[in-house]
Amino acid sequence: MSKPVFYDRFTSNNAARIRLWLYLKGKEDDFEVQLTKHAQQLDPKYQALNPLGKLPLLVLPSGQSIAESSVILSYLEDKYKGLSPSLRPDSPEDRAHMEMVIRVHDVYIASPNCTQPGFTHTQGCMYLGPTESHFTPKERTIPRPARAAKLAELWKQLDILEGLMWGPYFVGSAMTLADLTLYPTFVFFVMMLPLAFRWPDVFHGRPKLCAWMGEMEKNAHVQMVKRQILDAWEPKLRGEGDFDAIIEETKDSSFKWVYP
Ligand SMILES: N[C@@H](CCC(=O)N[C@@H](CS)C(=O)NCC(=O)O)C(=O)O
Structure with a gap:
């Protein structure tokens, strides 16, 4: 089965928080990483995936795009609920x-x-x-x-x-x-x-x-x-x-x- 694709860049702080989640949860091998330069974000192919044009971006095997780093992190916590460490408090x-x-x-x-x-x-x-x-x-x-x-x-x-x-x-x-x-x-x-x-x-x-x-x-x-x-x-x-x-x-x- 194909993996979700994570559009990432090492100079990006917003992308780094997603990478940190993947490392803390031991999930980095479950995602395909596409290192993306700023100029590539202007490419019509990228804009079709994320019309906001921003990075990071997660594209699921179903074709659904999840943009905005806080939305991506919430999705990952929901998707892998129960996988420790839990990064969302209970109360x-x-x-x-x-x-x-x-x-x-x-x-x-x-x-x-x-x-x-x-x-x-x-x-x-x-x-x-x-x-x-x-x-x-x-x-x-x-x-x-x-x-x-x-x-x-x-x-x-x-x-x-x-x-x-x-x-x-x-x-x-x-x-x-x-x-x-x-x-x-x-x-x-x-x-x-x-x-x-x-x-x-x-x-x-x-x-x-x-x-x-x-x-x-x-x-x-x-x-x-x-x-x-x-x-x-x-x-x-x-x-x-x-x-x-x-x-x-x-x-x-x-x-x-x-x-x-
Ligand atoms: N609210 C967005 C902000 C993303 C953002 O500004 N990303 C930067 C990279 S850290 C970017 O894409 N900059 C290029 C641009 O704004 O054209 C998020 O949290 O994902």
Whole structure:
């Protein structure tokens, strides 16, 4: 029987949370992985599978497409119900908290929530360039005032997340889909905010998030996903990406770049 196809990319934090689920559950061999470049997402064949054009994507053997990473994770938890570790808490209150954390991530940090040119997610301020380049297509460039506003939003959302952290994981004593969702994005924060904007400490005034990151990284599957993300971004940090152009933007002192 054919396997579900998982459209994945190692530079994508939204895809990384699906990979982490597969590793934690020991299910990676049950899925066919299609590594997909951003340019391939614009291909009519991909757009036919996911008219939203976003990655990750899961296509079932029946032909049904499941898009949006939180929808994919919910589907996987439902489909493999009973397979440990359970990543969804039992009580309605704990579940509501988990969904809230995921919603904050998806709506305020990691999704453009729009398919039109010129709209990018908040997190894009860390790595999408100010002008068209081989890394940043024209429709994803970020003008300086928008970059500064997105950066202020990231700073604010870090405080919101600190407030939502129950500890040691987002929803208390056990890892849930909320932790899988946030962890890869925090790998981005720790890698990019000090590099592009000279932030001295992403966890400044956020001891709960700092302790959570350490707790997560005790897990070997989490370590593997971290390594994959860092390796995939390494050439971009060394000049293939747009970090030099972003650092150049921060010479404009009429905007705030360094936090706190
Ligand atoms: N809400 C979507 C967001 C997905 C998303 O923005 N994916 C990025 C890769 S991490 C992407 O496809 N970017 C390309 C684009 O927006 O054109 C999800 O959670 O899956």
